[in-house]
Structure formats: C-alpha cells, structure tokens
Amino acid sequence: MPIPFNRPYMTGRELTLIGEAHAKGHLSGDGAFTRQCHAWLEEKVGCCKALLTHSCTAALEMSALLLDLQPGDEVIMPSFTFVSTANAFVLRGAVPVFVDIRPDTFNLDETLVEAAITPRTRAICVVHYAGVACEMDAILDIAERFGLKVVEDAAQGIFSTYKGRPLGSIGAFGALSFHETKNVISGEGGALLVNDPAYVERAEIIREKGTNRSKFFRGQVDKYTWVDVGSSYLPGEIIAAFLAAQLEQGEDITRMRLALWDRYHEWAAKFEGDGLVRRPIVPENCGHNAHMYYLLLSGLEQRTVFIEAMKAEGVGSVFHYIPLHSSPAGRRFGRTSGALPVTDDISDRLVRLPLFSGLANELDNVLDVAGRALQAAARL
C-alpha cells in the first residue's frame, strides 16, 4: 500500500538513546531510561506514580489486580472498545457489563451508567475514544455515590485533557499505550498511572513478580522476597530508551498530528454539508490529541465501497470495533445493560483514515482519493 493506514513515526533520536542503554550495560527493567520516562510522565500527566509496563493491556491487568476483583464482581464499560479493556477484568473472573455509548463522542454514555449498577458492581472502566475525554465529572460523581473505583483506559489519550486535566490522571488508575499505532510509541509498551497514593506500594510489588524488589533497590529493605501476587509487567531498558526519545518530542508529535487532523476536518466539512458523512465531534471542555481521524458514513455498504475504493487507489483505511457484546468471548464472559443501539449502529459505519506524523506531504493525495471514494459510496 503506497499510503498505509499507519506508518510508525520515528523521531530520529531512538537509536542514540538505545545505544546509550546498550553502553550502560543495564538491559533489564527499571534502569535510568525507565526512571526518566517515569519522571516525564509524573510531571506532564501529573499522576502520583507512573510505572512503565510492557503494554496498556498489562497496565489494565494491574488495575484489576490492585482492585482485588473477585469472581462475579462487575465492571461497567463500553462495548465499543478494544478487547483488552474487558479481558483484563475477565482474567480475574469479573463480569464486564456493557453499556451503550454517546452518539457524539462514542464514549461511555454517562446517563446510562447508574441503571447498570448492581450490588456486585465494583468499578467503572471508561475509554477515552480517539483521545476525546469521557464526561468525567458525571462519572466520578456516580462512582463516589456508589463507592466504585474508576479506571481510565487512556490508551489513546496521551496529551489529551478534560477541563484542563490530563487523561489518565483523573480516575484511581490510568492506563496508557505506546503500541506502534498510538501517538507516542515504543513498538509495544504502556504505563500504569497511579493517582491514589494508597495503591503505589502494591502496584510496584505486583509489577515486580509479587516481590518488594523496588523497595530493595531504594535501600528501604535489606533483602527482597515474595510478598504478594504479581507478574512481570515491566519493559526492559532498550524499550524504555526508545520511549524516552519519543516522549522528549511528544509535544511536537501532537502538534503535527493536530495539523493533519485539522486539515481532514476542514476538507470533510463539504461532504458533511452534502449529507455524505458525519465528522468527529469534540466537546467544548475536551482538549484532544488527534489520535484518530474517522468519518461516519451512511451505512455498512457505503463503508465497504469506500474502503475498497481507497484500497484500489493505494490508500489504507480501516474500521473497528466489532462490539465486544456481540463477540464470542464477550457473550461468554460479559453481559449488557439494556440495548446498545448506538454501539451497533456506529460500529457498522465508522471508518478511520491514515493519520501519522510524516503524512503531511501525502495528505493532498489522500484527500483526493477519499473524495472520490466518498462519491463512489454515495452512488450506491
């Protein structure tokens, strides 16, 4: 594909920092580059403790362990999300309770959350879709009234804000992803952001195979031992060095993406006026990070024709998600709260366009091709 849907962006500094990690000879986790990334995240996101993980999936699994979820406990979440949002809790025997999304942002519909609460509900896992924040004030209010914890799946949300607050810093835990399809990348990678100091010590233990090794390294205990459940959730220093190079330029990356997003948005206005598409909606109080540019087409057939027409001219475009509530594992492990008409409708009509730093020179071409593909879809 001459213009793929995604092309991982490199800042040019990655190999230099990887070379430094190599020269230091400390290759396992929690060395100087990991500490540098932790400090960066704690400062920029404003969380109480940042811990690099090998994926956002791992950070979500750590959240589920930290919440001590028991079999049969329930976690409210959207169905319109990636599998890891649900899997992390299902691994603990918890039941994902799927709630419909808002028709504007495709985020968890906060007005439907209360009706999904039962005596077994323990947590709400919100997903900030496309880096646009959920209505957190309403969700935090419900969580407080019912004694629930809030986990933010902020996989797509680095550098985004809700009423000025960085995403991932609002709930008890935030989970970031540095997968190569995200804004800031390390191939595979993620971070758990711990916002409640009461969880910090146990988070370190769970991440280090259930040992108090982090305390040992800080000289707080004279030997380390097995103290709790845990796994190996930390990345090695080579990955942390790569990520450090990306984080250094994170603000520039976001600016480049926002410029591309704005050009898409301006271009799509005409097609929206003609009734062919609906453009993304970003509420007033949300600062977004241009994680994604998507269009909502009029139906499934139109989307299929659009993607084929794009492909025929060498431009990648993709759709997602198969709603979790209608997937084989979602039916087996979860349940829905009421009908999910918005989720079912959106998942048939949404298409994502190429968006990566470095696309600028090719964007005019993408817009021409996409314009023709929209006309082809409109002729159906």
Ligand SMILES: *Cc1c(COP(=O)(O)O)cnc(C)c1O
């Ligand atoms: C990408 C993504 C994940 C998974 O991230 P990994 O780092 O690949 O584990 C989870 N949730 C959402 C919403 C995502 O977009």
